[in-house]
Structure formats: structure tokens, C-alpha cells
Amino acid sequence: MAVAELSTSCTKTHSSQLSLSSSYSSRFSHHFRRSFRPLPTTRNPTISCSVASDQVQTPIPVQAQDLKGKSECYGVFCLTYDLQAEEETKSWKKLINIAVSGAAGMISNHLLFKIASGEVFGPNQPVALKLLGSERSIQALEGVAMELEDSLFPLLREVSIGINPYEVFQDAEWVLLIGAKPRGPGMERADLLDINGQIFAEQGKALNASASPNVKVIVVGNPCNTNALICMKNAPNIPAKNFHALTRLDENRAKCQLALKAGVFYDQVSNMTIWGNHSTTQVPDFLNARIKGLPVKEVIKDHKWLEEEFTEKVQKRGGVLIKKWGRSSAASTAVSIVDAIRSLITPTPEGDWFSSGVNNLLKLVVYSRSVYTNGNPYGIAEDIVFSMPCRSKGDGDYELVKDVIFDDYLLKRIKKVYMPVSFWCKGDCSSEIREGFQGLPQLNFGLDMSFSEAELLAEKRCVAHLTGEGIGFCDLPEDTMLPGEM
Amino acid sequence: MAVAELSTSCTKTHSSQLSLSSSYSSRFSHHFRRSFRPLPTTRNPTISCSVASDQVQTPIPVQAQDLKGKSECYGVFCLTYDLQAEEETKSWKKLINIAVSGAAGMISNHLLFKIASGEVFGPNQPVALKLLGSERSIQALEGVAMELEDSLFPLLREVSIGINPYEVFQDAEWVLLIGAKPRGPGMERADLLDINGQIFAEQGKALNASASPNVKVIVVGNPCNTNALICMKNAPNIPAKNFHALTRLDENRAKCQLALKAGVFYDQVSNMTIWGNHSTTQVPDFLNARIKGLPVKEVIKDHKWLEEEFTEKVQKRGGVLIKKWGRSSAASTAVSIVDAIRSLITPTPEGDWFSSGVNNLLKLVVYSRSVYTNGNPYGIAEDIVFSMPCRSKGDGDYELVKDVIFDDYLLKRIKKVYMPVSFWCKGDCSSEIREGFQGLPQLNFGLDMSFSEAELLAEKRCVAHLTGEGIGFCDLPEDTMLPGEM
Incomplete structure (x- = not known):
């Protein structure tokens, strides 16, 4: 919020300069973008903040040298403007900063244009896009920025590109972390977790240092x-x-498959939860989902299909798609990111909910042998990021849905009655984990990774060195990446 | 219009069946989509057309065999629905059919999702997408349809795929022709014109036979x-x-370049015309364009830049982009198609206009040696498709803008004082063309192809065998394809 205010005041400051001075060298040397740079502390607080439209002078050309040293902004987005001075824009909200990593990739190529068009944040919400790439992709980022220029989106007021997350995340109110290293040939899953984990640890530090204190972060990279x-x-x-x-x-895929099976259009399917990990251990919940307001099991009588085929259909979707189209599902992934954002900024329809992988542990609680802990109503081990049903008032925040039901089938799939071992393991974990499991005869050594909760706890142990919780110990199952994903 | 009515009535017919019968075999055997198939003539006109919501029964699952033989529709889009029966949808407009060729390509991959999201035709306009591909791309089309399914767009009510334009264009009210063969290595431009010309001749015949009589067609393929x-x-x-x-x-690119040069945001540039061919002979018109309502030449004092660099900047944009990003400008092309459609379905802002390549000849006029003919106010040879400034009332139609000015610079670039030779040439043209030019000493044999009008007339002669105007004679210049395009 502070960001947007600064942005507006800077713009206004600038515009007042425009009316007072015809020197464009002073004009462009005061490029007070809130991006990447401490704001000048010596600004004159008495500078007036608006310009009557009849005071607007013939604009003055940008010279190449004016733009030098402003590598953070791109092309036409380095120019200043005054939203308050124009009839069309003066009723607009304050500009918000949205940072996107992996900005040169295909998912972003869909997403950025959706954000810029106003489809995501609405028709009177100006946006600034901050694109994070790598050394390798910086040229491609420029290409993306050029296409954004050529699209003339009225709401898109700023585009900046960079490879330093501390700079790119500056004052960001939304951060969409799409970029991740793909799994290379022969790479163990533990290696992937470690490589990407290091990237996300660094980005977390950058968010902590630079982003808006109430920034919302959606992680897409696997x-x-x-x-x-x-x-x-x-x-x-x-x-x-x-x-x-x-x-x-x-x-979304789960809703579509239920609709298809039930012979209804997909807008009739609601209350769909994905429980757990975004992997093959995830559990699409047909017990709580509804079709035309009725429980799925009342509508789809083929319970064998629900129990044995439905989940696989959802999970194999990406793989089927990549076979057919030869590319991964960038467009529909971008749509689902839009859906995820909109679910947080618009009130959830009465009685419905949406899924998101969240951590609802606000302070660390002492773990006991009890299955059910206090932090979430479902008894899922805390302090992991677990997909759960959420509702929002549309303020960017959300709460977990309490009125869900469980049966043996669902419970068995989303969790397992065992002691969360993550806090037994602060040093070299292997022997302690062995010990920790001795009292649980139904478990073999190691966790049964067909369960999302166990898998996420194992992933967490594997990256303990990146979360400040000891030495990483990886005891991971075979590949549970969803087919068709990197 | 008739299309949408049929669609609605069929749906209604269907929904009434739903309330009268629990036999889903009859339900799905009456798949009265308006696509590709003559509508049954024996429908009972007395079937009631709406169902009270309390009459809606538990929906009945689709079985795989129900969908057999319905290759034209895809997956969940083969299901029926009743827009009138739902609170959320009963105020919606009638469904419109939109056909897209090259539907498995990258431009379409952006465009289709924009149309489906409601960004193009508005929030209460349900749409049916009809995807035209080739034998080779039919699997990819299925991939696209799957991603559209997974996106759960409420307004997207039907998706069908096919390779026969006579089927895919059935009752289409908008047809976006994006697919075209790319120029292969060593392929002459005349070959390209011929190969693509044959495709577009066939698609024209299909439009004539199948599409809505007032269909709007936007050609993107080069x-x-x-x-x-x-x-x-x-x-x-x-x-x-x-x-x-x-x-x-x-x-759009021309507007952005002018904005950048003038040091204003791009929303301040208006009245931009692209004259002529979508090739390097095109003329971006800085004489009539305006910045903050002022003539460009009053704002940008660097007239040398305008005359010598501006046009090249616009034209080289695609080439620069492909070098940076490694791909052609699919996203911004899709945005510009959206802009083109919206310009026809929303009233043009007072005093402004937009560019489109159009043919305003409604009946063939006899050509004379006069430069200025009756069909358009600019004196451009008629019966070619020439980009000109247009205004629309938002009804899908448009008129040419009369209040444009010309100076020597502009005139010299968009046209040439010479006899249009296309109608001198009905048989073997070469000798006749030679003759036709004998009275015009300022021209060498052949046309000076640096002029858009001449180039388009030459292209027209080259495809005369495809337009029913004699034998094609190709005397084409070197490559004038815009860099970065296929």
C-alpha cells in the first residue's frame, strides 16, 4: 500500500515538474520508480501533486541518453505519466506491483498478458509488472517486455526486468514464483529438491528483505x-x-472430470478440494465435492470409477496433454494461476471453497503423539505446505474450511497415523528417524510415500538445511512428479 | 443470428427431455449441436423450452459410448446445458460461433483462451469455439481442447475440432483465419502466394457455403x-x-514507437493508420496520427526520424523480437486480433479510428486512367485488400474515414500514379502488361514494388487463377515479408 502511495506521489511530483520546467534532462533524471532503488529522502514535501489538464505542455521527446542507467525499467514503461490528470484514469485505484519469476517461460507468457489486460485484477486497477529472469534469459525478458509494449494495455503502467530477486521483488504486493529448474536426465529427486530449494531459499530471503510486508506469494515451480x-x-x-x-x-481438472462423468457442464461442480502435495500423492476429494449442489456420490453412482479411476484421470491429464500437443499445459496453468489470485481477491461464493497449498501454522506448536493438532481442523501435520480447502472474503486473505467430512477412504489417503518425525531430527537424522519409527509396527522403515502428508514431511526433512531446521536427510520415494510437468 | 436461436432452442428442447425422461441414451442421441450437421426437420415444435429449477433431476453420467460418433464436439463440450434455467446465465446473450484456423498454433493458443475467458466479446456473451486444423495437427487440437476444458471458462459452452472447413465454419459469425503455410527454404514468394492462396480459396468457398451470411472474417495468415x-x-x-x-x-507497434519518441505513455497516441499491405511496403501514417490530440509533427520535431527511421522501427520490430526471444510474437499478435475484433463490436471513440486491411468495393467498377476512383475516398486502386482508416458504430460493420489529409510524402509512399493493369490481363498477361505500360514513361517495366498499392496489385495478378480473374501472372519483387514473420 505504501508502494502505491509512493508511486502516485512520485508521478505527481514528476508531473508538476513537467508543468514547471521544459528541461527534459531534469525531467528524466527524476525517474522515481519505486523499483530497485531506495527512494530519495530529500524530496521536497511541498511539491504540488496535480496538474490541470490545460497546463499539460507538448510532450518532449525521450532521447536515448535519458534512458541510460535505468536498466530496471523497460522502453515505453520508463516514461512517466499522471493517472490523476486524465479523465479516463483518475478514478483508478493505486498501482500495484506484481513480480513474476520465470518470466520468459511459456506459463508466464500467458499469465503476464492476462494480468496486463486487466483480466486478473479488474478494469480500474493499474499494474506494474516486475519480471525476474536469469542471466541466460535476460534477452528473452526483453522480448517479453517488447510484446507487452506492443500490446498497448492501458492498465499496464510499468514493466521492469532483472535477474536479482532483491531488486525485482522490491515493494511487490503479489509475487508469482513460476521459474524453477527442470529435472535433468539422471537427476535424483533429492537433487531437484536441493537445487530448486536453494533458489527458493534465496527468493524467500529476497522477499523478506524487499517485498511489501503483506505480500501474497504463489509458488508454481515444482x-x-x-x-x-x-x-x-x-x-x-x-x-x-x-x-x-x-x-x-x-x-480445475478434477472438476472437469467429475462434470464429464456426471454428464453436466463444469460450472455445476463445486466444493472441490485437492488435498496434499502437488504430486501423484495428491487426493482430489470426491467425498466433499458437489454436483448441482448434491454430493458427488449421489450423482455419480459408479463409485468404483470414483475410487479407482478418477484420481488417475486428474493426475494423468498433463501427461496426456503433452503427448497430444507436444508441449506442457502452459495456457491452462496460467488460467489456474489467475483463478488462484481471483479466489483471494473476490469473496468466495456462499457455501463453496477453493484449494490452495497453504501453511496455517502461525507459531510453532509442540508436537505430541496425537494425530489432531490445533493449527488446522483436519489433523494434518503442521508446518508443511499442504493443499486444503479455503475460503476468502476477497481481501487477499483466507481461512480454512471447517465443514468438511472425512470417511475412511479419504482419511487413509490424505494422512497416516504416525508421529511427525521432523522435530526428532535436528542433527544427523537417519538413526533418530529409525528410532522414531520403532513404536509404529504398521510402518516399515521409511514412510509410505503413497500418502501426501508423509511425502511432504519427507520432502521437508530433505530440505532441512534450507529451512534452518538441521541437516537435510532425504529418504524420498520414486518419482511422484505429475506426468507432463517439469 | 439464426445460429444462436437454433442453439438455444435445441438446448431447451434437450433440457425438457431431461425433465421428461431418465433415459440418457435418448438424451445424448439428440445432440442437436448446430455444428456440421443439418438440423433435424422433424422436431416437435410444441416441446416446452424451459425447466423450472426444482424440476432438475440428478444428472445422469455420460458413458463413453454416448459420445461416439460425435467427433465434432470435444469432451465436456459435448454435454448439453440450459442457459435459461440457471440464475447466473439466464440474462446472457445468445451464443455465438467463432471459428479459428491454425488453431493448434501459438497465436491461436493465446487467442482462444482470450475469447473463451470473455475478454473479447464481453462478460455475458457465451461462445462456441470451432477449431480448424489439419490432418497433422488434429492431435494437437485435442490438446488445445483439453486445456480449454481444464480452464472451466463459464462462457465457453462449446468446443469442436475438425479439418474440414465446410464443417468447421458452419454457422460461424466470426472466422479468424490464422493458419497458413510458412515459407519453406528456397520457396519463391510466388509459390507461397499460390500455396496459401489455394488454402484461402478453399476456405472462401467453405465460408460461402457454410458460414453465417453476415460472417466477419479476419485474415492473419500471410x-x-x-x-x-x-x-x-x-x-x-x-x-x-x-x-x-x-x-x-x-x-499498435507504430503507436508505441511514437509514444516512446515523444516521451508520452502510449495511451496518448491516436488516429494511427497503417496504409497498404501487411509487408515492408506498408506505410505507418505519422501525418494524420495524433499525440495528446496534437499532430505528431508538432510534438515530434525530429522530422528526419519520422521520415527515415520510424517506419523501419515499426517494421523491424518482429525481427528484433524473434532474435531476443527466439520465438515470433504470438502473444502480441493475439492481442492485436482481440483489438481488431473489439474495434468492430464497440463504438470507435469520438474522433479516433483504427486500421484494417479492407476491400470497400461492393460492385466492380470500370477502371479508367483516372487515379481517383469512386469506391474509397483516397484514390487507391480498388478491389484489392488495402489497410485503411476505419470507424465503427460497434455493430460489427465499419466505414472508411474521410477526414484524413495527404501530403506529397504520404501520397508518394502509399500509391503511384499509374494505370491499374489487372483488368488488361485476362489471358497470358506478360505481353499485355508490357503494352499497358508503354504509355507511362516514368515507369520501368514492372511495377515499383516499394509501393504498397503496386505490390498488392501485383500480388492480385499473381493469384488471378484463384480469384476467377484469369491466369495468374507473377511479377513479384524480392521478399517484402515483415521480419520475424513466417
């Missing part, structure tokens, strides 16, 4: 749940509940 | 102006003025 956890742990000053792992594409 | 001409000539029953060649991306 493994997104644990990446979100790492990010969160490295950003202690940002509320933990502001971090989300994207399971919305899974939710 | 060479788009002449492809649009061919298409139009093969669809004599559709008003010629309904055919557009896309020059909107050029217009």
Missing part, C-alpha cells in the same frame, strides 16, 4: 509445496499464511 | 492482404466488406 515451505521459512517477517503452492490446476 | 482478397473472391455471397486483413499489430 516441487511447489516444498518450494513454498522453503520460501516461507526464509521470509520470517512475512505472514506464513501468505504463501501458497498452486494446486488450482489439479482442482 | 500474405494476409491477398489471402483475404482470395477468400473474399471465393465467397461471393458474403459482403466483401466483411473481410479484413490484420494490420492491427503494425498499428
